[in-house]
Amino acid sequence: MFPGQERVRYLPWLMSMVACALTQDAAYWNTHAQETLKKMMGQKHNTNVAKNVILFLGDGLGISTVTASRIYKGQLQGQTGEENVMAYEKFAYTGLIKTYNTDQQVPDSAGTGTAFLCGVKAKAGTLGLDDIAEYSNCTSQHGAEVTSILNWSKKEGKSTGIVTTTRVTHATPAAAYAHAAARGWEGDTELGTEEVEGGCRDIAYQLVMNNSDVNVILGGGRRYFLSENKTDPELNATSRYQRADLDLVDEWTKDKIDRNSSHRYVWNNEQFSAVDPEKTDHLLGLFESSHMQYEHARNTG
Template sequence: MTYKNVIYLVLLVAFFSCKSQMIKEETPIKAKNVILLIGDGTGLSQVSSAFYFKKTSPNYARFKYIGLINTSSSREDITDSSAGGTAFASGVKTYNGAVGVADDSTEVKNIVEIASLQHIKTGLVSTSSIQHATPASFYAHVTNRGLYEDIAADMVGSDIDFFAGGGTKFFNKRKDGKNLLEALKMKGFGIDTMALGDFAEIKQQSKMAYLLAEEHMDPMAKGRGDFLPKATELGIQFLTKDVANSDFFIMIEGSQVDWGGHDNNADYLISELIDFDDAIGKALDFAEKDGNTLVIVTADHETGGFTLSSTVKKTEDGESYSDYNEITGTFSTNGHSATLIPVFAYGPGAEAFSGVYENTEIFHKILEATNWDKRN
């Protein structure tokens, strides 16, 4: 072998060695855990209200990667929560009113079912009943979101490990006379219908359910307190308590931002949005310490056509003018709107949530970030 050939061979080996090292270094880290926070009815103006009305810095400001989603359902330009929730949970567009089924009413597998096959722990938290459209989309399969007793039965058959919210009556005051709370106990659930406990009180349980209202939780203005951020923190603690099996998925819903929008009640909406932002803070605090957790914050749709307007006032002469130093929340509808919805992401795979895309991509991007659908 000539001297030139030796030099060529050495350079060739070095090149492919460097290229192999570069490829290895550029392989993205997969997330072990996912926290999906859904502020029901929360559009950009709702998010913006935290920057004007929250007394502390909003947790929304802690995100680097931000995108936008189109929320239209399979048959309507404007979605409802069940079609929106199903898009997130299963990655398919469906009709308004559908929970966990496709447009042709066939069942579609949700992310909880996919993750559970990989022994990933799963949880749900909501300020509505746990059978309401958004949380139901992550464990139930019904053709109409109003079938609350059927949805409750699907919870018993699901692999959920932790849940907190309202909806006791759909388990124990049913038309069929069944007491599904007993069925939950048979599946290993500890059940508390009084208040959120401390982690030390529940860490020996294999599964845990908090059902703290007959139907929906009270609004913040009527004394709900710190349920949502506390349940977020407690759910994470519970799902990560087994060191050998601590990977998890949890969905946390701030349900009543939506209801403030439907009521065209700015005070109601803003108080719920600030509470939701506090829950975001708990999720981010954990993710920053953990390093393996993907946090996604978004909404199923916007409600109320909410706008942060200048306050209209009158001069001494009775003429109207806009005071640009004072903000008033105003509305254009009592229903949902078709506006694009922001997506905020933090952690491994967060960069993929930038851009503009369909709401169904949230599901696919989560699976890409975790490989939960491709593990052996």
């Protein structure tokens, strides 16, 4: 038996387990199974062509993480947790994938981001390249470049965008647009002499200078876009990561002006809320110097 204080703490849990035992008997589960089967077998196949596609890519969102999230969500609602259902678990179709890199069993998000967004398995730490490329070898990436869902969508005449809670130059989002033998080459300050002389460009440069048609870019990572001569508007200081070559926010803005394209650059919520999407063809939002803050740490006032 539990001690007195522990008995009080565990009493609600024990009562809920008793309630489950009383109400969820064999008939409950048999009926539940039949209803689920009928619902799945009775649905009509959607053969229409999708007008829009939004790909949500949860970095590290494996079965164990989903299970923990499902239980926690249910417990917040006063349930025991396991019986809860996440919204995407109600989708008509679900599937499982094998997640690995070609050179290691436990993968990183650069190689897996390339697999998700480009359809090609790759080595750990490499972005937008096939297995020919060697990690951190600049010359090996030339000729190993692969295209992504971003490129495919543009060829179909669609508008495209990247929205992330990380730096926009971080591995997972960067797999959509960059070709880099090392995921760490996020800014020019991260490249060595060998990479520069080998003709490799940093990831932030590739986003702005080689992917100017991307309509929406939202996330963190200002430090890799601002020149070393600019003060970060939020930090009121400069960062050692800021660029020594050029200011990519200025370059992005100049490109849109030259193309007579309506555009907005924003770095805080007030500016973002003032954006009129009907009058904005291109939007760049860099809301943090590095990654976006976790929800519990955000200043929502």
